[in-house]
Amino acid sequence: MRARADLAARDGTVRALGRLGAARLRAPALACLALGLALPARSQAPAAGPAPLVVHYVERRIERPTPLNNEPPVPADEGLRGADLGLRDGNATGRFLGLAFTLKPVVVEPGADIRAALAAASAEAARERHGSGAPRFLVVNAPAEDVLALADAPELAESVFLNIGAPDVRLRDRDCRARLLHVLPSRDMLADALVQLLAFKRWTRILLVAGPKPEDALYAEALRRSARKFGARIVAESTFDAHGADLRDSALREFALVTRGPEHDVVAVADEAGEFGANLVHNTASPRPVVGTQGLSPAAWGRPVEAWAAVQLQGRFAKLAGRPMGPVDWAGWMAVHAVTEAAAQLRSTDAEAVRRLLLSDKFEVGGFKGRALSFRPWNGQLRQPVFVLWPGAVVAAAPVEGFLHRRTELDTIGLDQPESACRAFGGPR
Template identity: 40%
Template structure:
């Protein structure tokens, strides 16, 4: 017996110590989102975006137990005055050269300039600006969030499929509203819809949720929409969230509303449950006690992309992970019915667009009959022959 114990002891002493897992640190660089929303249900959570990244890291670590990798997130929330480039430098100093970025377009470009010097890679999970994927595209930015053109095309395909091709377009008075309106104009032209008239809703300020709001809007919205030429659907371009939520059920003519209210194109919705999405929704709700929004899901997906690249390359080096993500070998499942890939010409993630009314997902684009020689997902947004992107 003593001899057996001695042999076992000798075996364990001689066994090599288990190697420490390779730690991959991922920064979550995020700015605050406006709390001026039309609906109290749309108020941003304190852990907005971060929650999705944390869930993605937990999922990556499930695989990492077997691959000898460990994923950590570093939260970096900056206020409106802080420099995004300096925040990138701080994250890099903490060892995070992979950064999930929830930033507006100007701040994302500032972050990208610093990331280029530091050898960091950014994952854009919120900015929809076409310019970031076109003339201002950067080699160190991967776009997980869909562009305005992709969102607009997703909605337009469905409306054209429904033969609702005559639109009344009402846009807000802020620059981002005009950019969204431009995406709908381009999409209408691309798929054969017609904008019969455009109107402007001027933002005059004031509280968006007040005791007298329902009385005022019940009077304003019919006036805003009356006297229009015959149309099938009202398209609201209101990225600033000033008026679109007031339009459904208040238009002068009984017409459906789409765009920024009514039927809304989005990358994710809390009501999405197809293709196994219900289990992701349930896990998120159990962990964070709220529903998963589009920014959360984009951050989760960015984290999963990082985990997939790290697993496939057995590396934490930014250059190797980046090279894999833009290669033909990369694809990832995202509970959307198809595996997602990157467009190599501007590093935009190809993805279906959900069309939701806030309670159920009404449809998913691309729609049946909209074909493409490479991928039907490339019917959404600008295609390779149209691009102005020259990655730098």
Template identity: 70%
Template structure:
């Protein structure tokens, strides 16, 4: 595969765009005009002077993208953490538009973004139908739960639309509930779990104590950990349910979490707490001095604050300048979705949505993502192949796939559902 195409090269393109703007027709020259050449020229009357050439601005072809979000109820953060921002995902998409325009102008392309946000009790399908009737976008970035994503994918108006899932990690969307024109940018839970289990196998921390909350997301995350542990030859030695709903665990963490993490001999404590009810308080409150991994502690994620390699620090800086905050995995996925459309259009030098859609879903398409690897969408279920980071708040501990985990196609297919494992039929043929 080609190397990462959006690192230093992408930044250089943005700088070049700035220079091009400076030297655009009508801009003041950066050097003095050449002296007049002959006396005949000096004495020529205005009527005899050649008319100046007026260069018409180049007409840019437009590629329209829509950002569509279902607003969900946010949990109240604990331990003085920042709340989930209301513009999570949207700011990433906006940065993607800016970056795509910086490079697209060189091949006669322009990108724009329109936004629709539906409140928790709003009519999602009616709002989507209105968007399609008014603007008919062919590329839609969707920040919504799994059921809403499926509702949009099944809508009659979405027949020719490519939907980019930037927030729903549900494995079933890449499995039996897949849809032909849905591409998944956010990693699935099984991709995250596989990244984590590769690290534990590499460290030979093979015995896992699993502590899981009562929520649906907690259950699905725990399922992914169980499946991945079997896949990589690790063992769940014991499972402990923990329900902190309705209680302030900060007052009783030492006693309750010490008790919850007491069990069979283990090397590591894996926590499944997507609702953030207790996971933040589990490190250093375990019964035995063991690492905490999963939704808290060392966390597998598509992106995070410590990511800096492969020119990622430049993407981080541009995002902070735009949004005034850190880029998180949903923001990165929003950026990546728009960037993929932009890259496909630039490669084709075309704004034809059918051609862009076909290239995005083809085996030949590759796109950089500041991760040191060329990324692509899996033809069998639409999932974006990408490295997954294992993050501690202050550092990148490791990046999966780890060395030694091999695959006949690409080692990135060791993360998540492989072709033989996926029950997705909609994308075949």
């Protein structure tokens, strides 16, 4: 287990800013004083203002394969850095309203007991006078089994969970939970975004190549489902296991065999861990684009995202983290931003009020995606545009032009109300 000292150390500064902001609002005469002091770390006096709202963050690290082509590895702090930026943004807003927020991160290694680690962090928070210490808002960056274990834990019965790491459809479907919100798009949202673009371009004949892992099978299943939904067709399927072969030697011949099949417009690849997909690009039997987990990919966020003022968020993140913002970073930022924005709208850090607003269908929040975002009342999934991009550029943002929905076009991607088996949110309304 590894708690982040750098974040905790900033709490003092954050509280001081919050208090000064409050003073500025209440007494204009003091404004000049406050303004002069409203810079970090000028005031060392202990905080006396209202208690900050605590957002907890819990992450389980994932073992990832060694990069195949010397590409930058998935950053060790993906997600957490985004949450950190969300906290900073929240406090920048909060200081004008006399509100302050803190982030309590807990990161555990594979195989460690995530509930025990979180309990230790809660006890620490309690010692620091943050109420009982039990998380009220918990950002979860962990696989689906962990998400469910936490959501069902009796000691977390009062928590709202914000899932930023698990794209599993089942968490939005039969395995949903009443206080579990999903900030990260699900696999079916990713697949729907991609297939909408393929349908728009009339590249509807898909040859599917899936890796051997369970998550690859889930990604492939999401693609099949999207193909049915938008009138595309999987013309053939094959599997590929990168283990046992050295792709550097064998790719030229092996991929030709795997991608030989009936006429198709694209080769879709399902390889979430990145064990071979990047090498499939430009190495197919027929000259066809590779789409899916590599090549042309659907994602919540990515380096080339620029429009709708995204470049501002990208700039702030790069300054903080020294690297580009990935999809899980964006989800981490978005999760903390949603909580702090709900508090700002209420002008209160009362956890119960913030929770009520967050879970109500009245709540709307911006996320640098050009539209107001909101949580679907039937399964807690954040409605949002999904980008279809390659490392060089964004090709499209779904919902793609022409895909209509009676409620909002955003509901053309992902499980719609009649399709979702989730009943934890009260069933059909």
